[in-house]
Amino acid sequence: MRYNWTNTEISFYKRGGFLSEPIVTLSHVEKWYGNNHVVKDMNLEIAQGEFLTLLGPSGCGKTTTLRMIAGFENATEGTILVQGERVEDKEPYQRDVNTVFQNYSLFPHMTVYDNVAYGPTIRKMPKSEIKERVKEMLEMVQMSGYEKRKPDELSGGQKQRVAIARALINNPKVLLLDEPLGALDLQLRKQMQIELKRLQKKLGITFVYVTHDQEEAMTMSDRIAVMKDGVIEQIDQPSQIYQKPRTRFVADFIGESNIFEGVVEKAEGKLLTVRLAYSGRDMGLSDNGREREIGVVQALSGDDTCPPGSRVCVCVRPEALCVSECVQPGFSFPAQVMDSVYMGTLIKVMLRTADGQEVKYSRFEETEGLEEGKKVQLYWKPEKAVVMPDDRFQS
Amino acid sequence: MDDNRTPKAQSSDQKKQNDQYGGRWLPEKSSSPARKKSRLPLLAQAGPVSLWMVLFVTLPLLFIIYVSFMTRGTFGGIEYRFSVGSYETIMDPMYFTVILKSFRVAAVTTGLCLLFGYPLAYYIARKPQETASRLIMLLMIPFWTNGMMRLNAWMLFFQVNGPVNYLLTHFGLTEKPVMFLYTDWLVNVGLFTNMLPFAVLPMYSSIEKLQKSLLEASFDLGAGPAKTFLKITLPLTFPGIFSAIILTFIPALGTYTVTDMLGGGKVLYIGNIIKNQFGAIRNWPLGAALSVLLLVITALLIFLYSRFAGLEDMEVV
Numbered sequence: 001m002r003y004n005w006t007n008t009e010i011s012f013y014k015r016g017g018f019l020s021e022p023i024v025t026l027s028h029v030e031k032w033y034g035n036n037h038v039v040k041d042m043n044l045e046i047a048q049g050e051f052l053t054l055l056g057p058s059g060c061g062k063t064t065t066l067r068m069i070a071g072f073e074n075a076t077e078g079t080i081l082v083q084g085e086r087v088e089d090k091e092p093y094q095r096d097v098n099t100v101f102q103n104y105s106l107f108p109h110m111t112v113y114d115n116v117a118y119g120p121t122i123r124k125m126p127k128s129e130i131k132e133r134v135k136e137m138l139e140m141v142q143m144s145g146y147e148k149r150k151p152d153e154l155s156g157g158q159k160q161r162v163a164i165a166r167a168l169i170n171n172p173k174v175l176l177l178d179e180p181l182g183a184l185d186l187q188l189r190k191q192m193q194i195e196l197k198r199l200q201k202k203l204g205i206t207f208v209y210v211t212h213d214q215e216e217a218m219t220m221s222d223r224i225a226v227m228k229d230g231v232i233e234q235i236d237q238p239s240q241i242y243q244k245p246r247t248r249f250v251a252d253f254i255g256e257s258n259i260f261e262g263v264v265e266k267a268e269g270k271l272l273t274v275r276l277a278y279s280g281r282d283m284g285l286s287d288n289g290r291e292r293e294i295g296v297v298q299a300l301s302g303d304d305t306c307p308p309g310s311r312v313c314v315c316v317r318p319e320a321l322c323v324s325e326c327v328q329p330g331f332s333f334p335a336q337v338m339d340s341v342y343m344g345t346l347i348k349v350m351l352r353t354a355d356g357q358e359v360k361y362s363r364f365e366e367t368e369g370l371e372e373g374k375k376v377q378l379y380w381k382p383e384k385a386v387v388m389p390d391d392r393f394q395s
Numbered sequence: 396m397d398d399n400r401t402p403k404a405q406s407s408d409q410k411k412q413n414d415q416y417g418g419r420w421l422p423e424k425s426s427s428p429a430r431k432k433s434r435l436p437l438l439a440q441a442g443p444v445s446l447w448m449v450l451f452v453t454l455p456l457l458f459i460i461y462v463s464f465m466t467r468g469t470f471g472g473i474e475y476r477f478s479v480g481s482y483e484t485i486m487d488p489m490y491f492t493v494i495l496k497s498f499r500v501a502a503v504t505t506g507l508c509l510l511f512g513y514p515l516a517y518y519i520a521r522k523p524q525e526t527a528s529r530l531i532m533l534l535m536i537p538f539w540t541n542g543m544m545r546l547n548a549w550m551l552f553f554q555v556n557g558p559v560n561y562l563l564t565h566f567g568l569t570e571k572p573v574m575f576l577y578t579d580w581l582v583n584v585g586l587f588t589n590m591l592p593f594a595v596l597p598m599y600s601s602i603e604k605l606q607k608s609l610l611e612a613s614f615d616l617g618a619g620p621a622k623t624f625l626k627i628t629l630p631l632t633f634p635g636i637f638s639a640i641i642l643t644f645i646p647a648l649g650t651y652t653v654t655d656m657l658g659g660g661k662v663l664y665i666g667n668i669i670k671n672q673f674g675a676i677r678n679w680p681l682g683a684a685l686s687v688l689l690l691v692i693t694a695l696l697i698f699l700y701s702r703f704a705g706l707e708d709m710e711v712v
Contacts, residue, residue: 072611092614105612109630118626119616170616 029078056227098167106151295333299385320384332379463683471677481684501647508594516598577659601635
């Protein structure tokens with residue numbers, strides 16, 4: 001599947017996402033490692049001052065994309081522009097971007113001061129000015145007083161702060177962060193996420209952030225580009241990505257979701273009526289290949305058009321589902337409560353439809369009416385569910 | 396806002412980091428109480444090694460020092476009577492000249508080994524593991540042949556009517572055959588080829604350990620290849636270079652096989668003189684005294700050098 005400009009992206013422009021020229025532009029970028037097509041026809045525009053996250057499972061090409069912007073990898077084809085200037089033929093040390101590496105990559109033989117002062121020293125900034133800048137940077141990342149320490153005498157979080165200071169001291173146009181918090185423990189990671197976001201807002205520098213952690217992406221980003229197999233599946237604001245996933249993969253990867261397969265019966269504007277037909281292929285429940293029906297439901301279509309008769313997926317978030325004891329006027333279908341887990345603020349319930357598909361449901365209230373074995377009706381508000389073409393049936 | 400970690404967590408972090416840099420970069424300064432506790436088991440662990448060292452290094456060394464203060468027997472051998480005669484003998488400026496010359500040859504050899512060895516080590520280290528192992532194998536293969544054979548081959552190669560001189564005269568580069576044999580020059584070539592693997596191996600292991608991402612970080616911060624080499628690669632591979640220097644300089648200083656054969660009887664080096672004292676001349680006390688002198692000078696130089704280079708807490712070899 002190729003990446004195309006979408007309505008959500010156009011709406012991003014309308015919302016004023018790109019007030020000025022994009023600071024980084026990737027157009028038709030391809031990357032091959034031998035026979036391995038890692039990045040496929042990538043088109044990406046990154047706005048000035050934006051916090052953009054490249055999100056995806058390992059091997060989706062997100063790090064490669066970042067490394068191509070940094071200059072550590074050459075794009076096999078396509079052009080990369082940083083502030084309107086072509087950089088494909090520039091060496092990493094000639095580019096106005098800086099990187100924060102996953103493993104920090106602090107120079108082990110240098111003190112914290114020397115590490116941070118490395119960039120300005122290379123550019124032959126006067127000594128007194130360097131001193132001032134380093135002081136300022138270390139203050140900003142709250143590492144004052146650590147100047148004389150060697151990297152090995154710092155904890156993981158401290159190392160990462162120094163690495164950030166070392167990159168930011170150069171006033172980069174774009175800061176590239178390659179899973180910078182990957183090696184930290186959960187608590188520290190959450191704290192650093194907030195700090196990073198704060199830092200980015202304060203400095204107004206464009207951050208391009210690579211991660212495989214969808215929660216991290218949600219917390220920090222202005223926009224998220226969800227990648228899979230070298231292709232951007234969807235790029236939008238976190239809330240849009242969550243509420244209106246464009247593909248089955250995005251729906252699955254970002255948060256929890258229930259995906260029902262079916263065929264469009266009727267389309268009235270955005271409102272689609274879908275006949276759910278669970279094929280049960282994943283669970284070996286297929287009845288001689290004949291698909292079993294769940295029922296007819298309604299949902300809004302996403303950005304991609306789904307004409308009547310086309311195979312689609314209906315994505316409903318667990319918290320968007322509704323449970324009732326009786327049949328609802330619009331639509332509803334029966335299911336049986338299998339299991340419920342109390343999670344403190346949240347109750348997670350696993351249900352099974354008459355045809356064996358498992359459905360995740362969660363809500364904040366008590367478990368009342370959700371006893372194991374109880375038969376209930378499932379439904380949702382059509383605007384809370386999104387219909388997308390079933391990519392397994394696309395060429 | 397700050398991430399105060401427990402000391403335990405920090406030291407384990409540190410340990411991880413140490414592993415990352417091959418345990419080279421930070422001698423563990425922290426956690427002294429834990430250290431004290433394990434002192435005894437540590438000694439027990441070091442026991443066999445200490446025994447080995449005492450038996451095969453310390454005792455022979457002490458014996459050499461002891462012998463150096465004895466008297467030469469009339470018909471060779473040692474007469475166990477205290478004397479400083481040998482040390483008086485080596486005050487002769489002749490020995491000083493010889494030692495100086497030996498140092499010069501050893502220094503040139505070491506220099507050549509570093510000059511050619513470092514790029515070679517770098518090249519090998521940047522190859523994939525499998526290729527690297529093969530290349531190192533190629534480097535080591537000559538050492539499966541007998542050392543004497545190799546030296547003889549060099550002699551045949553460079554002798555007056557050997558292939559080198561044949562080519563030189565054939566193409567009219569020289570009118571008369573060049574006398575390569577028995578010169579410092581050929582001794583240097585012989586020593587260089589002999590020592591090269593010992594220089595390449597420690598440097599290879601140092602360069603191989605160097606994380607590629609550190610070089611990328613340097614590029615990223617605006618340093619070109621030359622600056623990156625000087626500021627990152629060279630300092631971080633210095634332990635390897637230091638090992639290479641030790642491993643080539645000291646053997647080159649004491650060698651006598653190479654100098655005997657390629658240098659003939661004509662050029663005398665300290666190694667040959669010592670060998671002759673223990674061999675043909677049979678003046679053991681003088682040989683021992685010369686050995687002690689060589690030992691003291693070498694130890695002093697290494698001490699000064701490591702001080703100068705700030706290598707006190709560096710793990711060498």
